[in-house]
Amino acid sequence: MLKALSSSCLRLRFHSTPSSLPSHLRHGTDSNSPLLRVLDSLRGSNRRNPNFCQRLFFCSDSTDGSEPVEPETEAKRPEVEEAEAKSSSAIVPTVFRPEDYLTVLALPLPHRPLFPGFYMPIYVKDPKLLAALVESRKRQAPYAGAFLLKDEPGTDPSVASGSDTDKNIYELKGKELFNRLNEVGTLAQDKPYNKDDDVIKATSFEVISTLRDVLKTSSLWRDHVQTYTQHIGDFNYSRLADFGAAISGANKLQCQQVLEELDHIGDFNYSRLADFGAAISGANKLQCQQVLEELDVYKRLKLTLELVKKEMEISKIQESIAKAIEEKISGEQRRYLLNEQLKAIKKELGLETDDKTALSAKFRERIEPNKDRCPPHVLQVIEEELTKLQLLEASSSEFNVTRNYLDWLTALPWGNYSDENFDVLRAQKILDEDHYGLTDIKERILEFIAVGKLRGTSQGKIICLSGPPGVGKTSIGRSIARALNRKFYRFSVGGLSDVAEIKGHRRTYIGAMPGKMVQCLKNVGTANPLVLIDEIDKLGRGHAGDPASAMLELLDPEQNANFLDHYLDVPIDLSKVLFVCTANVVEMIPNPLLDRMEVVALAGYITDEKMHIARDYLEKTTREACGIKPEQVEVTDAALLALIENYCREAGVRNLQKHIEKIYRKIALRLVRKGASSELPAAGDHVVGPNEVKEESVGESAETVVEAETEVVSEPVDSGSNDMASEISIEIDTTQKDHSVDEKQHLTNQPTDSKVNVETDKKEESEASKEVEKVLVDTANLSDFVGKPVFHAERIYEHTPAGVVMGLAWTALGGSTLYIETTLIEQAEGKGALHLTGQLGDVMKESAQIAHTVARAILLEKEPENTFFANSKLHLHVPAGATPKDGPSAGCTMITSLLSFAMKKPVRKDLAMTGEVTLTGKILPIGGVKEKTIAARRNDVKTIIFPSANKRDFDELAPNVKEGLEVHFVDDFNQIFDLAFAD
Template sequence: MLESSSSEFTHTYDYLDWLTILPWGNFSDENFDVLRAEKILDNDHYGLSHVKERILEFIAVRRLKGTSKGKVICLSGPPGVGKTSIGRAIARALGRKFFRFSVGGLSDVDEIKGLRRSYDNALPGKMVNCLKSVGTLNPLVMIDEIDKLGKRQSDDPANALLEILDPEQNAYFRDHYLDVTIDLSKVLFVCTANVVDMIPEPLLDRMEVINISGYITDDKMHIARDHLLKTTCMECGIKPEQVVVSDAALRSLIENYCREPGVRNLQKHIEKIYRKIALKLVREGASAETPEVSVKKFMIDESNLADYVGKPELYADKIYEQTPVGVVMGLSTKSTGGSTLYIETTSVEEGEGKGGLHITGQLGDVMKESAEIAHTVARRIMLEKEPKNLFFANSKLHLHVPEGATPKDGPSAGCTMITSFLSLAMKKPVRKDLTMTGEVTLTGRILPIGGVKEKTIAARRSQVKMMIFPEGNRRDFDELAYNLKEGLDVHFVDEYEQIFELAFGYNMGSPPLNFRRSLTSFMWDLLSGCFLY
């Protein structure tokens, strides 16, 4: 009823257009066929059995219940492990529409909930745009990079996302622009994050976190063979029979060029190989119209791999073949997966400073606290083991963690630091094939840590045979795949005394703790048998 020349005409028309274009009461038909969903997930992704199992459980519950109430799932893992593609596969398996948007760096609430109509150029937020695009009220919405939310002094987008994700609130969601109630309770939300610790606590409380750890070499070999090589070959217009990539070349590519836990970098290197082959074919006169011009086959093996991808830029994770006195290999995790972490300690002679500790290596506050605790515990242990050893009283120590340009933090290097201090004090190196991880208290208790799978992958990459984990992580290790645990000698400890025996038992000329206990039991049984006889 407004005049078209009225200043309110355009605003009112746009508002009514948005109201009428939304899919009120329109829901897509869902498919609750578990076997079909399992086939889709297996075809799209190799491994990730725990993730697939959880999705199949979700579908099974919906089939028995007959309703499709929304859920909030958070896929957490390093870059390139396939979190976004898993979301697409879930949408295909369920028969839902798929919509994705990223909130990395987002600091404006209006982008999520829209701008009020009283402002010029006002528009609805991302959720209303999502519903308009998919045309249904029960899509699968993927919210990427939720651990990288921005924040301003006046705006906190986490609060706006909370209203969208909270099952108790999202049935009555109101966009600022539309100012009407929209039911989001049927939407399946899948969030992705690299580090769960960076997600605001209220948001994390509403999510079910599914961890996706990195892939080991065998997994990457399967993924490259079954997916990456075939896809890249088609995208570059090359026939599969024209290129043969040997297993040795593929393994070398993975171990010397692409050690990341994900496969994104591996895909880039494979594309680089096929682009060079495509250029060679075109120079020989091949094209889409005349593919028969060149029937040449290309064999990629270790001998010519560098001609296609250049020389490897990565150096070995294992810096020392035999760790010297005062050096111990630990394990750490970061957003890109697990890695080895060396703790190096040296001393300054008396006169330069007594009993002090200097720390370098760009360590965070938590790791510096761990170093101070480790120094105190090491002094106490040395006083108990060798009371006449005055090394700690007469020397100033310098603890360093290599790769000083990389920030490091966390308490899990506590036991590694203690071992490094004791190695220096006793002038005894630890076993060369040993690595350890665990937080230590002032009384010497070993506390559980995170990232067991990532750290195990890093240990295997460095050809480590013997690992020490806290007793509290035994269950986490038992849940790992068999091929990941095969060939590893893993010890679980709850007191540092046990680590002391494992690290220095062979070097001190005395058998390790477990062996001594076994020997004692054997001698007791032998004496008892003689007595009975």
């Protein structure tokens, strides 16, 4: 039989002997006693809960379910321990009769025991239970027993889920339920304890301090405390309740208040403290029941301490987890926040408007000045794209694509042309300023400009400058642009194999770019630049599309008025662009392209031209680039000639330019070294004084000192090149005579403006004059500047022996001479054969076979009894063996070589020849007459044999190229035979 009754403030045992009930009342000594208030509320004066009918507050645990708890078991009124009853000295409410409490309802609690002093709501829906409770109230016995349910035998309490337990409760009936109730409910009293016991005190303090710590760290706990303290407040600890209610915000101050209250609890009631600790801890029901059942205050405190300590540990772990996660995300959040703030600040200050608006404004502003000239279809596309930009999310990839597209579209110089200048005289001046010689090329360009002037436009022509490297193709292109007042843009298509380079990528590709022409227009900012397309003969063979066809679309005046770049996707007008192409080998240019071009050939320079170019152009620019004054250096004609003949024999002048740069760099170093050493005075050395240097830097004084170690030329420097230079050179001579002894170290040159004075009063002049270092470059010291001359295979024979004849060849690098050598391998009856070496191509091999046959026939004709060819195995070689050679133009040279060897007769000295031969000995025309002539001159050839058909080409050559040459034009080999072997 159940004998225990739960009370809000008393602890009760089944087995305790009946005793007087008022003991529990003695605990609720003041009028605020929760017990009284519970009773009051049950009497119908519950002010706290207006839902009183549905939800009655009991000093019991919540069943948490909507189903009512069946008050199946009527328990007998418990017996209160006598000792406690006696010890009670509280004010006893007169309305209560102890006998009313002997029998109470026993409410099973599924989750946790109810600790004395706590409220817990339970839902009562069952009308029977409700009636019983109302009845109980009527009888002024507002108690119900609150008993924690024991777990079913064999189940693990930690695993069983609450809902299962709830369900089970409702099914439990009668005895079964009774058996499952714990033996201790909440209507009992604690064992008496000594309030001043140090151990209890210490334990309670520890509990308090742990609770304080947990409260500090865990906000969850603060909420927990709040919930519980609200109920505690109804109990004895009303103040705590007040504070507990206040900590809902859980700020620092409020937390502190709770902590203070905790101290207060500890002060007057240790057992309550233990209950409080256990109740708010997250411990499971068994542990809580253990605390509840423990009547010894010290032990109870210890149990509670264990629970709260554990809670402390949990809260520490929770804190560290929270901290780690917070750290991880705070960095990103911080950056994001700062960025947002920055944006907001910029916006506020007007530094940056909204991204999209600012962008749109930028694009509109850009297109505004060109709006009238911009084609309407382009304006329409721009407008559409701007609208699209506003609709797109700024972080989306499509936004970027649109933005880049608009960027290109608005940056192009729509309808923006530079004023073309067709002034022929001005153009001539500019061309002469930039280039020496090239008369015929300049003439062609002037013709072109003249036509442009008459037509009012220079469009519709593609000029192709062809020739060996370094002959000035690119620089002529630049000069034409300058002459026409067009912007210049150069790009090379050598090795270009991707059509997209010319036509652009489609915008759908990531990293798509427009083609070279669009880039060009954006770059130059005008719609009519001069575009130099370099190396058009080296256009790659594309794997995806044919670059040659794309070039055709670009260059063809018929097509390029509506050139469509894949990226831009709107037609652009390139018809106003002037295209100039350069190529080394015209034959390599794709035919359809070549067909549309006007080829202007630059053949290369002869020594004389190179001398002028070096003196008047290359030296001048290099000297300026090196920061050297004209009076500080002198390169003699002899040195320059040696440089051209022994170091830079190729057709162009790029190598010559490099060598001149090399010389001037070395001169600069010498001057700087000399200057540095003169700053440190040394015995015997001439020191340039600070005043002298100052005056020199002003530029008025031009006194020049020539190093004694360099030889002084006796011949005057080219007087035509530079007046100043000529004066200086004369001065050098003068001073040379003056400084009879000191000349060993220095030679002093006089300033030009005091030249007369120098002649009249040398002494005075030498005092006033300031010295400038001068470096002289002559043949003797040329190798100090550019090293030893390079060996040239071109001139391997001073006198050609029998069997060796000089031919003339044409290569992409210009014309050159080459030797054909014939020798005997073996001789025997009927062994006549020809062995060939020298990396000869098929055409050249065939040419050799033809030559062998023709030579044999000619020899037979000239010397019928000579069986040399029939009985000789011959070897024909063309040095240099590493260079591949091909072409038929060496035919006549081969025959001559074979005959020379057969007849043991060397050919005429200084003879070179070129021409294709037929089997019957006829001579056919060849190409590259100018290059071959120049090459022959370079190699000191005096007599040249050309096919008659090439006479026209030769006649067109400049007089200085033809000058001093003995040229023969032949139709038949017999003519060559006479010329070559004539005595």
